[in-house]
Amino acid sequence: MEELISKIEEILEVEGLDITKKFTDYDEWDSLCSLSILAMLDSDYHITMTGKEVASFDSIEIFCKEVLSRQ
Amino acid sequence: MDFLFKDKKISGILTILPQQSVKFEDEIENYSFSPTKCMKLKLAMGYKEHRIAKRGQTSLDFCEAGLKYLFENNLLEKDDIDALLFVSQTPEYFMPCTSNLIQGHFGLKHDVLCMDINQGCAGFEVGLIQAFMLLDQPCINKVALMNADILSAKVSKRDRNSWPLIGDAASITIVEKLGEPNIIHANIKMDGTGALAINIPAGGFRMPCTDETAEMVEDEAGNFRSKDNLVMQGDAVFNFVLREVPPMIEHLFEQANITKDDVDWYMFHQPNKFMLNKLADKLEVPREKMPSNIVENFGNASGVTVPTNISYNLGDELVNGSKKLCMAGFGVGLTWASIYMEVGNLSFNKIIEF
Numbered sequence: 049m050e051e052l053i054s055k056i057e058e059i060l061e062v063e064g065l066d067i068t069k070k071f072t073d074y075d076e077w078d079s080l081c082s083l084s085i086l087a088m089l090d091s092d093y094h095i096t097m098t099g100k101e102v103a104s105f106d107s108i109e110i111f112c113k114e115v116l117s118r119q
Numbered sequence: 120m121d122f123l124f125k126d127k128k129i130s131g132i133l134t135i136l137p138q139q140s141v142k143f144e145d146e147i148e149n150y151s152f153s154p155t156k157c158m159k160l161k162l163a164m165g166y167k168e169h170r171i172a173k174r175g176q177t178s179l180d181f182c183e184a185g186l187k188y189l190f191e192n193n194l195l196e197k198d199d200i201d202a203l204l205f206v207s208q209t210p211e212y213f214m215p216c217t218s219n220l221i222q223g224h225f226g227l228k229h230d231v232l233c234m235d236i237n238q239g240c241a242g243f244e245v246g247l248i249q250a251f252m253l254l255d256q257p258c259i260n261k262v263a264l265m266n267a268d269i270l271s272a273k274v275s276k277r278d279r280n281s282w283p284l285i286g287d288a289a290s291i292t293i294v295e296k297l298g299e300p301n302i303i304h305a306n307i308k309m310d311g312t313g314a315l316a317i318n319i320p321a322g323g324f325r326m327p328c329t330d331e332t333a334e335m336v337e338d339e340a341g342n343f344r345s346k347d348n349l350v351m352q353g354d355a356v357f358n359f360v361l362r363e364v365p366p367m368i369e370h371l372f373e374q375a376n377i378t379k380d381d382v383d384w385y386m387f388h389q390p391n392k393f394m395l396n397k398l399a400d401k402l403e404v405p406r407e408k409m410p411s412n413i414v415e416n417f418g419n420a421s422g423v424t425v426p427t428n429i430s431y432n433l434g435d436e437l438v439n440g441s442k443k444l445c446m447a448g449f450g451v452g453l454t455w456a457s458i459y460m461e462v463g464n465l466s467f468n469k470i471i472e473f
Contacts, residue, residue, distance in 0.1 A: 078156060079340050079353065080156070080163055080164075082354065083353065083354060083357060083393070084163070086357055086358065087357070087393070087397055090358075090361050091397065096358050096361075096362060097358075098354050098358065100354075
């Protein structure tokens, strides 16, 4: 989980990510972040998601759990 | 679908680019992104400048300029052209074919096959495969394959998803019979269930252009475009490319019974630097063997990116010698196609401006 969170922090360029928040709660969130998340999911976790799916998770924590559960 | 062709070659490639080059920085104010975010976008996607045709210039104009250059410089004889293919999504008219117009303009012989093909990102591979098939006929010895797209006429300048990456260009590739044996492997796949992932909604017969379709509307991400404009579902296309392209290339290796190290250059379609780097990594091919500098220098002109890539990055290398190329195109349709062949000793391989 920590590894995934630090990857998200890197993409969003934020420190101390609040995982109870949604991606879209962050001002930094944009289409480029979304694409970077998709690329990271593909290369590091071999998972395919759409940008809409990623943005629709109720929290980053739920997103992370979903990613790891698919491992 | 796998193809096998024998005893055919590419003998010359000419890329024709607009003179006008527009810098990414000069267009930032059109986007709803802050300058900082725009610079981040520029860095990640590899945006620098792109070539944009003058208003009113069409795909046909660029093809005619290219053919005129070849005729005047004795690089191509009019009477030698047995087939004229025009691959584009920006034709002159709905009817007639743009290739017929070009044939008429130059007064080419009547004993010729003119054919327009509606293809985009995979247009170079689809065009080459069509040219190879035609060359199987005894009466066809030389094919002039024209790829051209003037996307700037159809993309909204306030759409940061598409405008910064597109460019206008045309290319003419001469394909002919080879006097000695060689083998070319190719494959092609289609998925029409994703047909609208890259789409221009209005302007055809289903939805003719009206004042209503020309109305600019803001999308969720703050991009402005009308139904007359090209719209691309960026993430769907990205996922499609990462899902389908690597297995296609692996399959091409199996077809040709080669390994990835046998390929000298991976000359792929140029959607953006980000996607090409991901593809190279996924295929475990060194990024240096897969040039990704076309979008940053000229923009993505759909089916013209592979010839532009070859002319720009391998210019003299393929005039003075010969290399094994793995070419691939993927996008609108959805269509994805790849070709493995030796290309070299070209009589020309260069870029001209029009």
